[in-house]
Amino acid sequence: MKGRPCSSARARRILHLTIRLGLACGVGFTPSPHTLAGPAGATAVPPCRRSQGTVVGARIPPTTVTTIAQVYACLLAHYPTGSTLDDRVLLHGAMAALATDLARHGWDQSAAVLPPLHGTPAADWRAFRQTYAIIAAGLPRDGRIRAGVAQAAINGMTASLHDDHTRYAPPLPDTGGNPPGAAGQGDFGLGLRLSADSALPDRTIPPMFIIGIDPGSPADRAGLRLGDVITAINGLPPVVAGVADQAVLAQLDGPATARLMARRPANGRVMTVSVTPAPYPVPQPVLARILPGHLAYVRLTSFVDNTANFVVAAVDGLGLGRHLRGVVLDLRGNEGGSAAEPPRLLGAFAHHKIVAYYEDGRGHRTAIWTDDAMPVLDVPLVVLIDRGCASACDVTAAAVRDLHLGRLVGERTAGDVAGPAEPWFLGDGGVLQIPVTFMRGAKGEIVDGIGVPPDEEVAASPAALSAGRDLVLERALADLGG
Secondary structure: OOOOOOOOOHHHHHHHHHHHHHOOOOOOOOOOOOOOOOOOOOOOOOOOOOOOOOOOOOOOOOOHHHHHHHHHHHHHOOOHHHHHHHHHHHHHHHHHHHHHHHHHOOOOOOOOOOOOOOOOOOHHHHHHHHHHHHHHHHOOHHHHHHHHHHHHHHHHHOOOOOOOOOEEEOOOOOOOOOOOOOOOOEEEOEEEEEEEHOOOOOOOOOOEEEEEEEEOHHHHHOOOOOOOEEEEEEEOEEEEEOOOOOHHHHHHHHOEEEEEEEEEEOOOOEEEEEOEEEEEEEOOOOOEEEOOOOOEEEEOOEEEHHHHHHHHHHHHHHHOOHHHEEEEEEOOOOOOOOOOOOHHHEEEEEEOOOOEEOOOOOOOEEEEEOOOOOOOOOOOOEEEOOOOOOHHHHHHHHHHHHHHEEEEEEEEOOOOOOOEEEEEEOOOOOOOEEEEOOOEOOOOOOOOOOOOOOOOOOOOOOOHHHHOHHHHHHHHHHHOOO
């Protein structure tokens, strides 16, 4: 599937691929050492590293309590608020996730409780590690099971920060140096977005339907279409009593074939299709066309490098010239990308404006200005947004609102935004991504975890999409007099 940038297998593959290609956006700084001492005072945990540092042919150890310790120390040393971060929050998150994972698999133990913690990182870690050793001793003697339990604890630790840009990517299976589906130029997955991805977390209004399909993707090839209502995934309903079942939806993120039952509102047809995640061509980042009333429609699917140039060139390429009366910028489903591109794109609509701030965790802010080298498109702007608009897309939507550059139409954005992040490599071959700074809006507001509300709330409809209508775009056209 697509549209869960912080929890899906697709996001983990992208993170690994980004790091291996050397494209992770970040700001260089010198890491400070942070190690955890063992009971006798000896340094026991190797620090996380800025470079992968693996030796060809060397055996990579499995994910164990040592990896948990690495993540714990790495967050305390390098998270923007690490100097004031309460270590007890991290360990509470780790134990809560660990207990949940044990219970889910039928391995729960009386030892799986959080020991007393006192706010001293080294001492608290020793207490946690002793408890973890007891738990690990009672697990099945299967390396994959033990690694999975350790990874659950790590994910709980990063989740305790409530910062979607801080995440752990576990080691991937050995595929000759490439993540699954990453060979060549392409995306990987089913290539569809569901209305659950645009609803508030863990809640949606039935029915659940398709709001986006990538051309040439497995979903496209299987004959699925916009507006198709998904009534079952592998025989299970994706929505129960108005609540999206995330465990059922997660089956669309794995490598296995998913059996979907769907109903097409336009003609009432009921179908069952089997869809297998596979590589498919990356959708074009920028698509443009002319709308009625001499309006330019630009669909921006991701903030790739040179996004701003592509958008301006796409508008120019429509040939409207001085007859251009407005621009509709469609950011629905845009999961973000380069942190450098929003200021450049916004420079095409205003100059000499602060679009956002980077905050270092100690209250110090650095202003991010529009790129005044960009030519200004001096026409009305309407931006289409939804819950799939994340990260750099969040930043762009917030600036459009704060700077009164245009109107926002659709649904609240994802609220998944941070400053540039850096990868930290762990001993198990996994990667911990940590933001260097926090991102704040042009007025200093916090967008992360909250999102940007639209000026006009318009939700997609399965009946309308199935009939070939886009209610959000229709409202934008009405605003622009198209």
